[in-house]
Amino acid sequence: MPSLARALYSTLIYLAQPLLRYKLRRRAVAEPGYGLAVEERFGHYGNHHSAATPEQDAKAGWIWIHAVSLGETRAAAILLTALRQQRPHLRLLLTHSTATGRTEGQKLLQPGDRQVWLPWDTPGAVQRFLRRFRPMLGILLETEIWPNLIAMCQQHHVPLVLANARLNEKSYQQARRLGWLARPAYAGLTAVYAQSDADAKRLCALGAPVQGVFGNLKFDAIPDAAQITQGRLWRSHINKPVLLLASSREGEEELWLQAWQTWAAQAQTHRNVQWLIVPRHPQRFDAVATVLEQAGLRVSRRSQWKDYPEPADVWIGDTIGEMAFYYSLATVALLGGSFAPLGGQNLIEAVACGCPLVLGPHTFNFAEAATLALRQEVARPAADMAQAIAIAETWIQEGALLEKAQAAALLLSQEHRGAAQATATAVESVLSKVG
Structure with a gap:
């Protein structure tokens, strides 16, 4: 059963869904990508963009990476290169929240990979997402903390790590004020890999299981x-x-x-x-x-x-x-x-x-x-x-x-390079426990 705090949060998020639909329609006027596959944002993943059935998706053994926007997607590309070196046949489930992130993410896909929107953080939408794809492991990048997503991953026994994690002082103070909601979310992660000692200290203070300080993945990017x-x-x-x-x-x-x-x-x-x-x-x-x-x-x-x-x-x-x-x-x-x-x-x-x-x-x-x-x-x-x-x-x-x-x-x-390999090694350690 969800905590009272998360139940209140879930109610507010649910009631905000019409506002989200309105916002998506408005943004799609300037950026058509926001009008793409809108129902995915509410946990409804049809077969129009894939030949896979729900049963096949559930058995695919996805490694799921959530890269909310453009910057996170570029960081995901760096990490994914290291992960594919360790697991050449890795099947990627890539999710985003912004149109620029989704467009950039298309460059990362190989045959057999999937790309969808991350669902709005209501219990029902997250449940549908997890039941459809049943990922072996989820990787959130940088700052993405969603209370229902984390709680549902725990319920479905999906390890969820926060990689390239950062938390500035302003966000830390905000999270402290919302400790009744933020602390269970941070504590529900399987592992956190921080960019810096300062980030690690703030994350630990909120109950996050920090297991490494690896630096910033973006230092590993090689310019064209x-x-x-x-x-x-x-x-x-x-x-x-x-x-x-x-x-x-x-x-x-x-x-x-x-x-x-x-x-x-x-x-x-x-x-x-x-x-x-x-x-x-x-x-x-x-x-x-x-x-x-x-x-x-x-x-x-x-x-x-x-x-x-x-x-x-x-x-x-x-x-x-x-x-x-x-x-x-x-x-x-x-x-x-x-x-x-x-x-x-x-x-x-x-x-x-x-x-x-x-x-x-x-x-x-x-x-x-x-x-x-x-x-x-x-x-x-x-x-x-x-x-x-x-x-x-x-x-x-x-x-x-x-x-x-x-x-x-x-x-x-x-x-300051090396974060990608260190993170990939740590992720592989988590995966080895999944089986």
């Missing part, structure tokens, strides 16, 4: 070599430095525009700099271009380039899956998501490409990596966007220090 080569080649032919606002989130382009206009009015160095802005979410590409054009800036979009970037005041990176190219093209990057209180984006990708960074004040989603980058002088801190622009423009004039930061970035990336 062809993209790096192209980015560096183009940068060598551009007669001025390229400054990149990378993975910017809503509102940050306006912050950049305001700060850039103020800075430009006070200094001349901006005339020798090429700015490149890469929005985090593809549905915002057009809106960002409009904002810049309405401000009187000439804009050139990556999707329209042929053999070479077109001259413009600002380039917009409006393609998906080319961050290694953008970071290699840039001389210095400003980290998006860190200038609004959003926690920052994945700075590890920039480090792996040898791109120095300027970090805004909000990096709590990548606190450990940010601390390492600042300590190794791969990154410099800024209080706001205006200061970040000033720091970036100063840094590009410091030739020796800039070259040192570029080299230190590559070294930092190499020194």
Whole structure:
């Protein structure tokens, strides 16, 4: 029987289902992926996308990985490579919660694998999911804690681990306030593999069974070599430095525009700099271009380039899956998501490409990596966007220090690899007990 706390939670989640359907319909207008297989989100998995029957699904022996969105899916790809080396015939059940995650996840599928939505966290939907697929083991990535999902996995004897786990101080305090619901959920996991000692300490305080601190899986990602080569080649032919606002989130382009206009009015160095802005979410590409054009800036979009970037005041990176190219093209990057209180984006990708960074004040989603980058002088801190622009423009004039930061970035990336193999070995240990 569920606890009173989880029963109350389940009632609220159940009552929120009409709101979820409404939200999915609205999001599907801009991102059609949200309109795909909607009933899967409520635990109804038909056969329209698979020849397998429910009986065949239940006997498949799935290794289930849940990667909620784009970043987690890329981390899943790194872990999955290590898992497949240990189990070449592994059958993957891959779940997501966002359209970008699901699109990225399609790249990971091999014949016999399945990809579906993770169900909404009601007891009925989760029960239907587990009865349909009966996974041998489940792997949640980073922060995904769902009380009913964890409780139902316990009931169905499905080991559930949290890999590449992180828990920032803000989320920890929130979980403490909801301890009546959060503590049983964390304690119900089979094992937790943390990114850092600080994450492990917070997770343990909530009752999570932390069994290892392996670092961040994303350090094991190898950037696309062809993209790096192209980015560096183009940068060598551009007669001025390229400054990149990378993975910017809503509102940050306006912050950049305001700060850039103020800075430009006070200094001349901006005339020798090429700015490149890469929005985090593809549905915002057009809106960002409009904002810049309405401000009187000439804009050139990556999707329209042929053999070479077109001259413009600002380039917009409006393609998906080319961050290694953008970071290699840039001389210095400003980290998006860190200038609004959003926690920052994945700075590890920039480090792996040898791109120095300027970090805004909000990096709590990548606190450990940010601390390492600042300590190794791969990154410099800024209080706001205006200061970040000033720091970036100063840094590009410091030739020796800039070259040192570029080299230190590559070294930092190499020194912190190994999480994928350590996690895969730990997962294999859990699987060996399943049989």
